[in-house]
Amino acid sequence: MKHLILILSLFTCHHFLHGDTKPNILVFLSDDLSARDLGCYGATDVRTPNMDRLAAEGLTYDKAFIISPACAPSRTALLTGLTPDHSGAKANHTYKHQHIPSLIPELNKLGYRTAAFGKIAHGKDVSDHSFHHHDKSIDPAAIEAWLDAQPEEAPIALFVGTKDPHVPWPQPDGYSPEEVTIPPFHIDTPDTRLFRAMYYTDVTRADTDLGNTLAIVEQRWGKDFLALFSSDHGAQWPFGKWNLYDEGIRVPLIVRWPGHTSPQSRSVAMVSWIDIIPTLLDAAGAPADLSLDGASFKGTLQNLSKPHRNRIFTTHDNDGRANVYPIRSVRAHRWKYIRNLQPGWIHSTHSDRYRKDNAGAYHWSWEEAAMHDKTAALIMNRYRQRLGEELYDLEKDPDELNNLAGDPQFADTLLQFRAELDAWMNEQGDSQKVAPEPWLPGQADLLEPRSDWPPYYPK
Template identity: 50%
Template sequence: MHRISLAVLALFALVGSARAADLPNIVVFLSDDHTLTDSSLYGSTDLKTPNMERIAKQGLTFDRAFVASPSCAPSRAALLTGLMPSRNGAEPNHSRPRAEIKKLPAYFQDLGYEVVSFGKVGHYAQTPEYGFDLAKHFKYHEDIAIGEAIKWLKARESDKPLVLFVGTNWPHVPWPEAKDIDPKSIKIPLTHVHTPQTRAARARYYQAVKTMDRELGEVFDEAYAKLGENTLFLHTSDHGAQWPFGKWTLYDDGIRTPMIAVWPGHIAADKRTGAMVSWVDILPTLYAATGQTPPESIDGKSFLPVLEGEQTDHRDAIFTVHSGDGNNNVYPTRSVRTERWKYIRNLHPEFKFSSHVVREKRPVPYWDSWVKKAETVKEAARKVKRYTQRPAEELYDLEADPMEQNNLALDPEHAEKLNQLRGKLDAWMKEQGDQEKIYGEPILLESE
């Protein structure tokens, strides 16, 4: 047997180091419960998010990015497995993906990366189960996480390429005191009931969004100061905020998410895209950015060609699911969304939809003020009823009705479109092995 000379070993080491140097660092900043339209980058006129705007000018903003499910644990499990909830096992909130499934950290550890997590990345205490080399400050509203992530990054000395996930708890409830938000300046969304309590609660929520935006800017700046320009930075949120018709629902305020990507030399600056992408696509996209071919066995598909300007579209349809959150919103729903159309199937319209919104008793609860106003104001009554009771099917023309107010499912003129989307959803659910399970104890409308 011939001995390998020290010179050859040294050459191998140099080649390995060169390859490691070519690999991009990856930093992902996750916000928690942030509705896309509640930011100036996406059209808000009364809530400034200057860091989102500043970062967007250096990269690509997605106008049609969507989560897989509008509650924390299923959404994050889909991100970290590249699989939809029916296939990874994390369907209701607080559930976890099956242990045997390969998770995001393992993909990058196999390539020699250090993979680190600070804050809410998985669903709180589940975070270490995903296999990060280091996972810290993942407890409920452990708000030191962002500062500690920056401190850790500043002190890091490893020459390994890095994948760093930083998850803020903002703007997840409980929302802080509105120190520099004037409630009178707030534009109340069309889906809300106008009451003083609504306005006061939105001011607190806006304060939380501002905190998130500040933390985003701090992490972005330190990432490039420490890691250099060969860094792919991604910002997105796990789903919409805890407002009616947002979180826990398949309306766009629940499933459509902010997404900004920056990678100097690879992603053109100050661009927007209408390409439709899903959270299950993030894992294979980041993996493809290292020069690897993502596995075909997962649901996600790389949108790296969109990032690099080679393609302008990605998916022709987005599928989303929701099952429940303990004994809250025990209301399994499925949807398919194209650029123009949204079809929602409520599997059990005989159930009443309920959520933390209805039961929230933390500072400035507002739902009771909606119910009170509904006693005398017809429009308030319509909104309250619509939140808690849904038909079996919903169909929306998003071009004409972006706020999803006019259900066309019973309109004969749109029967063909309804049947088309029904069939598309049926085929996808069968492909997914969706068992349409009920998790938790539902509330029956007839028992009210």
């Protein structure tokens, strides 16, 4: 009997030390990075060695999405587990209601020491979070000092966010404009190629930030911790950021957690950014909070065939005065339905309307190309003005180039997703209204971009 008690005691101790130990956590976020622009997601013309290494050592989600393609609503959704209508942060540069809590304190209640370095939250929401927050730029020495000051027995949840590849983009470094790949929904001009090389340079800088952060953490923890990498939305290109096409809402999501994920594994489970912190809390042993819109996808880490969501809903209103174009969408594995609430308005973005020489000046070359090239004209027209409804078969048309909403063959599919989006918008309490004044056809651009700017790329 004594031997049995001893065995049971040893088993209980081992289970406590190894089975129930809360994992250290590293969450690393990039800013404005589409999933297509990583090597581990199929890109062949951009260098992302650290992101690719993390994918090789862990689990890559092929269908990970944000809930809104702008910084403030997306990051608020991450930190609250709530949709923009439920948190109050819907347009960019709006913030959650004061009574809405962040989920970071839930990690603190579990004994975690939490800190954020770089861009994790957005604007004044930083002050509402209970973790120790540092400047928006990543300071490796500050990360090292903070980690070294933590007691050994306390689990740590470290959040690090790079501002790359958010504009402004640097001059190309190691990338040739002639060798980059231009997506089929962009206009291939010398300016576009130069800016694509600039963007890729910034993508690689973000990758370097990830590599440096992993090196700091792995030096202290080895690899026995939960590492999660993602991006707040797609890149600041036409049809990307501020849009509900996959270029704007589909983001990289990689999780490496030895013993829970397998190397070089991939999941087709559809997950959302509102699910991330519920998943971290689940990994730390917290019970599920059913009041949240987000839900843990921890069960998909080892079961690659396990589904999570069967629909992804997304929403966008505006980003200040430069981007006033409300859009809603619902995405299934095969189909995407987009509703442009005000199809009579002109769609625009900051890059288009401000046209800085390191963020958007290529738009001059697009307009020039559209004057004499039919394909370019079609792209520009689709960029500026859109039909009220869009329907895409993502299996046959992953770049969302062929709108099937007007095809009688798909009328039943259109009706189905139209009804699903209506139901979701009603549940959200979606007012479908935006405050800023829109840009209307025939109306002068109220932001008055400088008309004397020449194309950036030397002719």
